[in-house]
Amino acid sequence: MEAERNEYQETIDEALRIVYSHHHRLVTKLFPDAERPLNMEALRSGPLGRDLRKLAALARGEIREQKELVLERIETVLQLLFWPPMADDYTVPRSFWETPLGRLMSMAKYRAYEPSELVSIGTAAQKLGVTRPTIYRWMDERHLGYVRDEMSGRTFVVQRDVDSLLSDSQASGFPTA
Numbered sequence: 001m002e003a004e005r006n007e008y009q010e011t012i013d014e015a016l017r018i019v020y021s022h023h024h025r026l027v028t029k030l031f032p033d034a035e036r037p038l039n040m041e042a043l044r045s046g047p048l049g050r051d052l053r054k055l056a057a058l059a060r061g062e063i064r065e066q067k068e069l070v071l072e073r074i075e076t077v078l079q080l081l082f083w084p085p086m087a088d089d090y091t092v093p094r095s096f097w098e099t100p101l102g103r104l105m106s107m108a109k110y111r112a113y114e115p116s117e118l119v120s121i122g123t124a125a126q127k128l129g130v131t132r133p134t135i136y137r138w139m140d141e142r143h144l145g146y147v148r149d150e151m152s153g154r155t156f157v158v159q160r161d162v163d164s165l166l167s168d169s170q171a172s173g174f175p176t177a
Contacts, residue, residue, distance in 0.1 A: 008056035011100040015052060016043040019080055051076060052104075059107035070112035074105050094140060103150050110147040110156075118147065118156035127162055128169075138165075 020043055027035045043049050051073045057063045058070060083090035096102040119127070124144065125135045135157065138144045143165065145158035 005056075005060070007100065008059065008104055011104055012044070012049065012052040012056060013040060015077070015081075015101050016040065016049055019048060048077070048080065055108040056104055058111055059104050061111060065112070067112040070108055074109055077101075077105065091140070097148060106148040107150045110149050113147060113156075113158070117159050119159050119162060121146075121155055121157060124157040124162045128165060 017040075020038060024035060038046075044053070054063075054065070055070070055073055055077070058065060078092055079090065082092050082096075097106055121132055121135050125132050128135070135144065139146045139155075139157070144161045146155055147158070148155045
């Protein structure tokens with residue numbers, strides 16, 4: 001547990017350095033006098049640092065928190081990392097989930113759900129009458145929420161999203177594929 005705690009702290013610090021570096025580049029171009037240097041302790045105690053520490057504690061299973069709050073924290077971090085200026089939306093590269101920060105966030109998200117709220121990718125494909133690659137594409141396009149259990153390496157789809165897509169396709173009379 002201590003090794004995991006240290007690994008997560010290194011992951012958190014690296015994420016804070018990346019976001020701060022990007023912020024610093026932007027602010028110095030906008031108004032250099034507005035930027036005051038921040039040290040790692042200040043970054044750790046800021047809102048992003050607190051969110052990342054909370055996500056790490058969730059990932060380790062030390063605490064539980066309402067699913068909506070966990071998902072909100074994750075969304076905040078993802079927006080900071082991946083939403084480019086002037087874009088209408090953002091995309092999270094699938095490879096992100098293989099990084100230490102991606103694995104931390106993935107485990108926190110997985111622990112926020114009850115097992116009954118999740119289905120396998122195969123089950124989701126079967127229920128929706130589509131192929132597994134279609135499920136992966138919909139996950140990438142954020143039509144289907146999903147979580148990854150880092151301990152087993154398995155990915156699960158959020159049952160509510162499957163039901164919603166199924167309901168929408170039946171109401172419209174069009175197939176889901």
